[in-house]
Amino acid sequence: MKCPICGREVIPGGSLCDRHTAAYRNLLEGFKTWSKAMEIGWKDYLKAIISNPAAGRWVKEVARRLVEEEG
Amino acid sequence: MRGGHTLIIAEKFDAAQRIASALSEGPPTKKTYRGIPYFEFKRNGRKYVVAPAMGHLYTVTQRAGDRSLYPVFEYTWAPRHLAERGAKKIKTIISAIEKLSRRASEFINATDYDVEGSLIGYMILKHACGGAEKKAKRMKFSTLTPEELNQAFERLMPSLDFEMAEAGRTRHEVDWLYGVNLSRALILSVEKQLKKHFTLSIGRVQGPTLKLLCEREYEINSFVPTPYWEIQAEAIIGGSRYRVEFERNRLPSLREAEAVVSACKGRTGTITSVVEKTSRRMPPEPFDLGSLQREAYRFFGYTPSRTLNIAERLYLNALISYPRTSSQKLPPTINYEAILKGLAENPSYRKLAEKVLEGGELKPVEGAREDPAHPAIYPTGKLPEAPLSKDDSRIYDLVVKRFLAAFGKPSIRLMVKVSMEVEGYKFTLNGRRIIEEGWISLYKPYAEFEEKPLPPLKQGEKVLLERVEYVQKFTEPPPRYNPASLLKAMEELELGTKATRAEIIETLYQRGYIRGERITVTDVGFTVVEAFSKYCPTIISVEFTRNLERQLYAIERGEESRENVLSEALEELKPVVEELKKAEENLGGTLSKAIQAENLRRRLVGSCPSCGTGSLVILRSRRTGKRFIGCTNFFTGKCRQAYPLPQRGRLTVSDKPCKLCGWPTLTLKLKGKRPFTFCINPECPSRRDKS
Structure with a gap:
């Protein structure tokens, strides 16, 4: 199976490749910190990540896909 | 003394010319053999001939068979023109040395005194001079000044430095075995897919270096910034306005930041303490090659390989000592006083050199690193024979001032910390002033001290926090490597040698594995590392290369044998090549895709x-x-x-x-x-x- 974001092989038992899986994990961890730091919902968090210049390329790609998927 | 002349082998033409001029009683005679220059001179009635090489004249090459296939473990040393394209001149140089050696009864190796230089001389004496390596003597010097060359000639080492040559030989052989087999695996896997040739390579040092860069790229690409808040405040003390710092650099939540602002804005507090402290900063240690390359990148943006080329040129012009050194020591034998007096002849350095000479005992600061072959990089004190180019004069100036600074006194600064409390929150105001400039005055413009003077402030004085604001900020990913910081990381991890690191970085650029000054790994670079991580992780592991590097140093010290190191390296390599052969199709598939994507990206x-x-x-x-x-x-x-x-x-x-x-x-x-x-x-x- 191919990663829907980059077309690389997905990791065993996963739905994304190793790079985007790691990025997704970091995104989930990051949300915990962001929620403690300020009042922010999941969707606004993703949008903030997409527009943040310090956020990593793979993290932004995952965030964009999640925004698209969740409408 | 036997009949016939003495043949002296130099590493390059410029070095040959300087050696001949220094040792000759009158001006040496420049002659040519089929366009190759060499020098003849007399000394104490004896005839000497100095022949220049052009770096390595011999190289490791495949013994027989198709030169595009792998695995290949049979190799031999051969003249470079037989192994490499575009090395035709080597053939003429070798025949010139062969001709000059025929009437020679004594031989001296006067190539650079390090692993590569020793190997260059050893191979020439062995193959072009009919096995003269056994009877040849060795000239050891760190500068090409007439004084040092004469001294080195008077104190010739009775035989070649065989351990160093052996270490060099083993390094070349191991690197060839790894480089050829692994690179051919990459090239062939892609060629089979794309039916086209692409130059790809991977080696014992290239692999772990690229992996290091990939790891950083992973961190950056999967980095999620975390928000934090910074308090920015201005206080009025005694009618003047100062920017003060909050006790905590980062506040992890907006709520906390808001609380500080609402509690302190427009409120009055008091100074709780004023602490003054003097600090001494010692001069920076003398340059080894790595620190010169880093400093040149910092001030002039020169890549490590560019700095090495410039330094090499300055060395050949007898202006600085041998640059391929890991030493941070300046032994008294280099004659500090003579160098400083020489520098004082140059109007640009007269005042600084005189200041050092008048400063009492000459005792330079030294770093911890040592190199058995050479001291740290230092100026010879000779005046340039011709005006220097912009590049050369910049590096020369850096070397001269670093040398002068090493003799400077410590720089003494007064640091003032004013602590204040407003509504239970602590703020500080920091000031700094130079008391004694010390070595900084000798190392300008490469060292500056920014003063931040404060008026006399007293404990108990009132403070009005007029402006207090919070600013939202985000954590940053780790910085990308640049050529200088990568060089430093390679040094710390013991990847490669001082002589090869800059070249390895250049190769990574040339192969298209990395790009940009702030280094980004391309998809091709990523794919190479990912493929090796999957099929043969040892090859790109830092530990593996570091261990091998240590074994090579052990050969240099005579504590390890070439045979042992080679057999261990082969034992490790053979199964890896087998694995790669099996995975050729998959490897070629992923690499081809990455190459095509990168080619398109480059043209887009x-x-x-x-x-x-x-x-x-x-x-x-x-x-x-x-x-x-x-x-x-x-x-x-x-x-x-x-x-x-x-x-x-x-x-x-x-x-x-x-x-x-x-x-x-x-x-x-x-x-x-x-x-x-x-x-x-x-x-x-x-x-x-x-x-």
Whole structure:
């Protein structure tokens, strides 16, 4: 199976490749910190990540896909 | 003394000329053999001939068989012109040395005194001088000044430094075995897929270095920034305004930041303490090659390989000592006083050199690192024979001032910390002032001290926090490596040697594995590392290379044998090559995709302003073969948008848009010229200015 974001092989038992899986994990961890730091919902968090210049390329790609998927 | 002359082998032409001039009783005679220059002179009635090499004249090569296949474990040492394309001149140099050695009864190796130099001399004496390596003597020197060359000649080592040559020989053989087998695995796997040749390579040091860069790229690409808040405040003390710092650099939540602002804004507090402290800063240690390369990058933006080339040139002009050194020591034997007096002859350094000479006992600060072969890099004190180029004079100035600074007194600063409390929150105000400049005065403009003077403030004095604000900030990913910080990381991890690190970094650029000054790993670079991590992780592991490096140093010290190191290296390599052979198809598939994507990315200029659906790419006309910028819809006839391009030189798409019109820009590099960046928009004001 191919990663829907980059077309690389997905990791065993996963739905994304190793790079985007790691990025997704970091995104989930990051949300915990962001929620403690300020009042922010999941969707606004993703949008903030997409527009943040310090956020990593793979993290932004995952965030964009999640925004698209969740409408 | 036997009949016949003494043949002296030098590493390069410039070195040969300096050796001949220094040792000759009168001016030496320059002669040529089939266009190859050499020098003859007399000393104490004896005839001497100095023949220059051109770096390595012999190299490791495959013993027999097809030179594109692998695995290959049978090798031999051969003249470079038989193993490499474009090395024709080597043949003439070897025959010149062969001819000059025929009548020689004594031999001296006067190549650079390090592993590579020793190997160069050893191979020439062994193969071109009929086995003269057994009876040859060795000249050891760190500068090409007449004084040191004469001294080295008077104190010749009775035999060659065989351990160093042996370490060099083993390094070349191990690197060849790894480089050839692994690189051919990469090249063939791609060739089979794309039916086209691509130059790819991977080696014992290249692999772990690229992995290091990939790990950083992983961290950056999967980095999630965390928000934090910073308190910015200004206080009025005694009628003056000061920027003060909050006790905590980062507040993890907006709520906490708001609480500080609402509690402190416009409130009055008091100074709780004023603490003054003096601090001493010692001069920086003398330059080894790595620290010179880093400092040159910091001040002039020179890549490590550019700095090494410049330093090498300065050495050959007898202006600085041998630059390929890991030493940070300046032994008294180099004669500090003579060097400083020499520098004082140069109007640019007269005042500084005299200041050091008048400062009492000459005792330089030294770093911890040592090199058994050479001291730290230092100026010889000789005046340049001709005006130096801009590059040369910059590096020379850096070396001279670093040397002078090493004799400087410590710099003494007064640090003042004013602590204050407002509504239970603590703020500080920091001031600094120089009491004694010390070595800083000798190392300008490379060291500066920014003063922040404070008026006398007293405990108990009132403080009004007039402005208090919070600013939201985000954590940053780890910085990208640049050539200088990568060099430092390689040094710390013991990857490669002082002589090879700069070249390894250049190779990574040339292969298209990395790009940019702030280094980014390309998809091809990633794929190479991922493939090796999957099929043979040992090859790209830092530990593996470091251990091998240590074994090579052990050979240099005579504590390990070449045979042991080679057999261990082969034992490790053979199963890896087998694995790669089995995985050739998969490896080729992923690498080919990455290469194609990278090739397209390199040619991609931007989106087409005319049709809006295509992209502008650098194309070649099918009819004329000329290059131009065209829309991807050009060949289907949907869009005819095209822009002309210069036909000569290397073009790269720049990542910076035009400052005047915002269109994409390209950088043109013509051989021997500075890169030139231009806008592709024919209507851009920047192009009108030119015409």
